[in-house]
Each structure stands twice: as C-alpha cells, then as structure tokens.
Amino acid sequence: MKQPWRPTAALVRAGLGSLALALTAVLAGRSDLLVLATPLLVCTAGALQGRPKRAPRADTRLTHDSLREGEGTTVRATLTDSEDVEHVVVALTPHKFVATNPPGGARGRTLPRPSSPARVAVALVPLRWGTRLVGDGLVGATSPWAGFRWGPAEVYPKTLTTLPMPGHFDSTAPAPHPIGLVGTNPARRTGDGTEFASIRPFNPGDRIRRVHWRVSLRTGTLHVTSTLTEEDSSILLVLDALAEIGASGGINGPSSSLDVGVRAAGAVADHYLHRGDRVGLRVLGTTRHSVVGTGAGKRHHRRILDTLAHVTPGAVRSVDSRRLQFGTSAGTTVIVFSPMLSDEAVNATLTLARRGLSVIVVDTVPDDVNLGDDDLRLRLAWRLRLVERESLLRRVQSAGMPVVTWRGPGTLDEVLRKLGRRAAQPRMVRR
Amino acid sequence: MSTFSTLSRLAPQQRLIRLIVLVAPLIAVSAEAQAGATLQRWFVVAVIVSSSVAAVLPDSHTGLLVVLLVGGHWAGASPSGKSQSGWVLVIALALLLFHAGCMLASYAPSSVVLDRALLLLWLRRTTWAAAVAAIVWVVSRVASGLELPSSGLVLGAALLVLLGWTTLLARTMSGRAAGRG
Secondary structure: OOOOOOOOOHHHHHHHHHHHHHHHHHHHHOHHHHHHHHHHHHHHHHHHOOOOOOOOOOEEEEEOOOOOOOEEEEEEEEOOOOOOOEEEEEEOOOOHHHHHHHHOHHHHEEEEOOOOEEEEEEEEOOOOOOOEOOOEEEEEOOOHHHHHHEEEEEEEEEEEEEOOOOOOOOOOOOOOOOHHHHOEEEEEEEEEEEEEEEEEOOOOOOOOEEHHHHHHHHHHHOEEEEOOOOOEEEEEEEOOOOOOOOOOOOOOOOOOOHHHHHHHHHHHHHHHHOOOOEEEEEEEEEOOOEEEEOOOOOHHHHHHHHHHHOOOOOOOOOOOOOOOOOOOHHHHHHHEEEOOHHHHHHHHHOOOOOOOOEEEEEEOOOOOOOOOOOOOHHHHHHHHHHHHHHHHHHHHHHOOOOOEEEOOOOOOOOHHHHHHHHOOOOOOOOO | OOOHHHOOOOOOOHOOOHHHHHHHHHHHHHHHHHHHOOHHHHHHHHHHHHHHHHHHHOOOHHHHHHHHHHHHHHHHOOOOOOOOOOHHHHHHHHHHHHHHHHHOOOOOOOOOOOOOHHHHHHHHHHHHHHHHHHHHHHHHHHHHHHHOOOHHHHHHHHHHHHHHHHHHHHHHHHOOOOOOO
C-alpha cells in the first residue's frame, strides 16, 4: 500500500515551461519572456513549496456489513499520514446490482486544512439480495498546488451481505397441523383457548365460567363450553435454487424466479416467526448454508435471511431426492418455492408428500419472464420448457399438492384452510 | 475508443474546463497576431492539434508542448519594439488559464465534479499568479520606458529576485489560516 509521491504533469509543465522561458529571457535579454514565465514560475514555486514528505496509507471501511435490499450505506476511504494531502479522490469499481452516489462511484474532496486522517465517503445501495464484494477501487491524493500525486492505490473489497426485502405477506388462515406447545394456531385437541370446540357435560375440574347455562337448564345437567387449545406450528420452507429463470433487474426492475422465491420465502418466514411459530429452511441446489433447522425467535429469523442471502443459483445442478434430509417432524407444513422446471425439484417435493406432510407449492415463475434477449430461438426454447413444466406441474397436482402462484398477502390462505379441513379427515399415506 | 466513450460521459463542469484548455492557447495565438507577430500555418495547426490532445488527455505532457510552442513562437516571431505591449500580458494569462485548466481536469476521473472549495482555491491561486505577472509586466514596461539597459545580467538578477519573491509568496499562501490558499 506504501506508494511514493510522484511529480504531476502539471509540475513538469510549469517547471520546464517556466525554466525554458526564463532562461531564454536571460540569455536573449528579453523581459517580455520573463512576463510569460512568471505565472508558471509562481505555480512551480507553490508546488515545490508544498512538496510532501510522508506517503499516506489508504484503507476503506463499510459502515454496515449487512443490509436489506434498497437500503443505503457508505464506503469510507480513510487516508492516514495525510498531512501533506490537499485533495483526495476515491473511485470505486462498479459492480452489478450496486448503485453508488455519485453515480460513477468516484468522489473527490478538498481538505480545508492539513489533517490526518482524511476521509472521503461514497454512498452505495445494493439493489439485489446476495453476498457480494464491494468497496474496492482506487484512492489517489494530490499535494498542494497539484505538484505531486500519490497513488492511485488499490483498496480491497469488503463483503456486503444484502438480505432479501420481504415482499408483503399476510395470512389469516391457521396452519393445518399445530403440534407444538404454545402458539396462536387452534390445535385439534381441546384445552385452554379461544376457538370454540364443543359443548359437553361438566367434568370435575372444569371452570365455572365455562358453564353454558342455557344448555344446562334445557338438559337439566351442567354443560360447559370446550375450546381448542392453541399451539404453535412447524413450517419448513424449501427453496428451489437449482436454476434461475429470467434476468433479474434488482429491487426496482423485473424479478427472476429466484428473486420471487427468495423474497417470498423471506416474507413467509417473517410472517410465521412473528406469530410465534417455528420455521426451518432448506435450499435445494446451493453448495453451502443450505439448511436452517426449525426454530423460532428474532435470531432465528436473521439466520434464515442470512441463508437466503447466501443462495447461489445453480451451484449444484442435480439433487438426489432419496438422499435429501429435510429433518421434518410429523405435522410440519412444507412450503416449496420453486419454478418447477426440473425433475429434481418435483422429485424432492413428491418425497416430502410421501412422508405424509402437508406440502404447498408456490410457483415462482414471474408473470412476465425477462429472458434478457429478443432472440426468437430463445423464446421458442422457453415455450418448450413451459410445455414440459405443465407436465411436471400435473405430476405435483396429481399427488395432491396444491400449486399457487405467489401474489403476496393471502397467497396461502385458501390452500391452508383446505389443508386444515383435509387434516381432520382420515387418509392413507404411502411410506 | 474508451477515451472517446469517457469524453461522451463528461460532467458539464469537466466539459467547461476542457473547453478552457482548448480555447486558451487559441487566445494566446490571437494575441500574438494582434501584437503583430506573423503566424505560420504549421504553427496554428500545431497549436490547435496539441491543445486538442491536451483537452482530451489533460494529464499528459502535451500541455508542455503547447506552452513551449506558444512561448517559443513569441520569442522568435514577436515584432521588435512591441514586445512589451499589453498583448504579452494577455498571452501570459492565456497560458496560465491553459495550465490551470489542464491541472483541474487532471485532478480526478472525468466523471467527478470538483468541489467548490477546490475551484475557489484555484481561482485565488490563479488570481495571485496573474497579479504577479501583471506586476512583472508593469516593472518591465517602466524599465523599458526609462530606457534602462535590458541586458541578460540585469534580467538574471531580476529573475533571482522574482524567484525569491514567488517562493516567499508560495510559502505565505501555504501557511494561511485556511491552510490552502
């Protein structure tokens, strides 16, 4: 990082230009050439007077290392040993899905007085979820009168984790199999709760305020109102990252299938964890950070978002559904976010259904897929893929799994209610 | 190719600065013509080409070529007896403007908008340099009016005095309260 100060082209120009003119003036006895030399002579004297003695050192720092999509932070370039510096410039390397202010990512700052350390900040906004390296670029400094220049010195990137900005999601439907301890979902067994279950004869231990007086008077024996107990439920989110369909335009542009999937998974996790349910995550087709066990709470929420931010599409192209370990317990509701374009994704979903779990498939193919190119062959190939997808979706639906398109709030309401009703009915499960 | 694509994305401020770099040598050449110097076609073309290159590449040494071309041509082609005319000062100021323009354009990448503090600083410095040039011109006019001998020895002594003075001036300006002035 230690780089020497070098004379600028301006100093060479002023120095040699004024020297040539002054020497000619003296040798030829021409005072008019001395007039021409004078302004450049002043500039040379100023530049030499401000000759720097110590080379500065540059470093950059990110104000935040973790953000949501669309949130802003700053890259602060710091120059230490900068007493001889008059002007600092930082130019960041442009990165995809990272907007900077100023737009070119380069900013200069004149130091009002000799100071150390000198700082220049460039604002940046990550436009898409993910983990990326930012803040790399070049830093340069100029001495007084632009006589000497230091750098440009390279500054190294820092890791910025961009968490997905959850799409709006809300659901009024209860989870179909609440089997936990304390929660908000009406369970199948009776107990303390608010959801009405039945009116039954009084048993010792029943509370007096539960007595249903009208039925008791009519029947002549004490009857009480029983309620369903309220329990938390277990939700497993399965994200298909085997392939990404469509070109992503960031938070303000068109969405790819993985954008929809990641943001939807984040939104659903957000919703259920706020309700006190337990949520787990399994990402198909990513090399690391692919499993988050079932859990609850704010820290767990953050863990899920971090895992979603580390998703790398297509890192693993084939998944053996027989070897997949989902770590689910009985009663878990599984929500699969997938474009359903591969046999691997369909087989993994069918495997989950065969274990007797309630599985909902959320179709993440955006309405208007941005293929990124107006190539006729590409469009034809995409239409063929859609035909193939139809047959894959039929396989999923014929196995009794509802497929819904992600549309934000209320997406899962109807299917969750249907699953709740189905849960109360007897069924046969193939194991 | 990349240079031209960079030029097309210049900030308005940078465009103005580079226009100054382009025009200032032409002002110097016009002043030479006004002072009565004979302009050869090659000289004008050379100045236009070199100042255009300097406007595109302000951090190159082409600027030195412009200074030497204009200064050298004036030294060789200035009409006798008119070398102390006011046009000398115009040429000196045009060269100063050109130098300051090249310097400002090379401070940072072309997309960077230079801050107000830097522009004011250079306005002040350019004014100081112009004032010193004006004083030197007045002194040389007075000496010429008094018909003092214009020998190299006297000019050498004058140059030493000027060097000492500019150094002192630069030191004073560096040590100003604002720190940069």
